[in-house]
Amino acid sequence: MFSDVDIAKQKAAEEALKRVLSLKPRILGVGTGSTVDVFIDMLPRFEKELRNVTFVCVSLYSAYRVAQKGFNVSQLSVVSEVDVYVDGADEIDSNMNMIKGGGGASTLEKIVAYASRYKIFIVDYTKLVKRLGEKHSIPVEVLPEALNVVYKKLKELGFEVSIRMVKSGKYGFVVSDTRGVILDVKPSTDFDPKELELILKRIPGVVETGLFVDMADEIIVGYPDRVEVLRRIKT
Numbered sequence: 001m002f003s004d005v006d007i008a009k010q011k012a013a014e015e016a017l018k019r020v021l022s023l024k025p026r027i028l029g030v031g032t033g034s035t036v037d038v039f040i041d042m043l044p045r046f047e048k049e050l051r052n053v054t055f056v057c058v059s060l061y062s063a064y065r066v067a068q069k070g071f072n073v074s075q076l077s078v079v080s081e082v083d084v085y086v087d088g089a090d091e092i093d094s095n096m097n098m099i100k101g102g103g104g105a106s107t108l109e110k111i112v113a114y115a116s117r118y119k120i121f122i123v124d125y126t127k128l129v130k131r132l133g134e135k136h137s138i139p140v141e142v143l144p145e146a147l148n149v150v151y152k153k154l155k156e157l158g159f160e161v162s163i164r165m166v167k168s169g170k171y172g173f174v175v176s177d178t179r180g181v182i183l184d185v186k187p188s189t190d191f192d193p194k195e196l197e198l199i200l201k202r203i204p205g206v207v208e209t210g211l212f213v214d215m216a217d218e219i220i221v222g223y224p225d226r227v228e229v230l231r232r233i234k235t
């Protein structure tokens with residue numbers, strides 16, 4: 001039995017696939033997470049159209065799944081430009097800014113999104129928020145060597161900080177695909193996403209944050225009965 005959220009994810013993924021086919025990418029960036037998983041599961045329906053596409057994935061897990069379905073997967077290290085990127089998000093505000101990295105992938109996600117000419121994000125309706133930080137902390141990926149230094153600095157700056165722990169299958173810290181440790185950071189007051197991103201990135205040892213500001217070209221929001229598409233107005 002599918003829940004409303006499952007159906008909403010499917011609707012968003014289906015719409016994204018239509019969009020991808022119309023954009024005819026040579027190189028397609030693929031994010032990670034449960035919504036992207038739905039998107040990956042739909043790829044074989046368009047085997048003919050996607051046969052010559054090279055996929056670049058932001059996690060070993062997504063790369064494995066795309067390759068298992070018979071598509072060409074390339075290493076990010078040999079790619080400098082991506083035509084279209086499809087990924088999920090944890091929170092989206094009314095300015096199309098986002099928190100990402102709930103699945104521990106914010107660094108590679110940001111690199112591929114940055115390298116992509118057109119960035120599409122797919123979410124179910126529960127991801128829309130008035131202000132970023134309503135439901136999720138901000139993931140901050142840190143070099144393992146800098147863990148304590150960054151942790152202490154973030155506390156001094158007034159943030160609530162926790163080190164992300166593995167919930168099962170392994171004991172200890174979550175380690176990202178880029179071997180970073182993830183700190184979940186909760187600002188105590190309202191914040192400006194752009195300013196906060198700068199504050200966090202100024203701390204040596206911080207590799208990336210899960211704040212995605214002014215990044216999305218298109219956000220496809222799935223509902224149980226429809227999709228709504230938000231588009232960035234290019235200035």
Ligand SMILES: O=C[C@H](O)[C@H](O)[C@H](O)COP(=O)(O)O
Binds near residue numbers: 032034
């Ligand atoms: O690190 C993970 C990514 O940012 C995901 O895109 C994000 O967490 C959303 O995941 P999901 O589609 O599972 O809600």
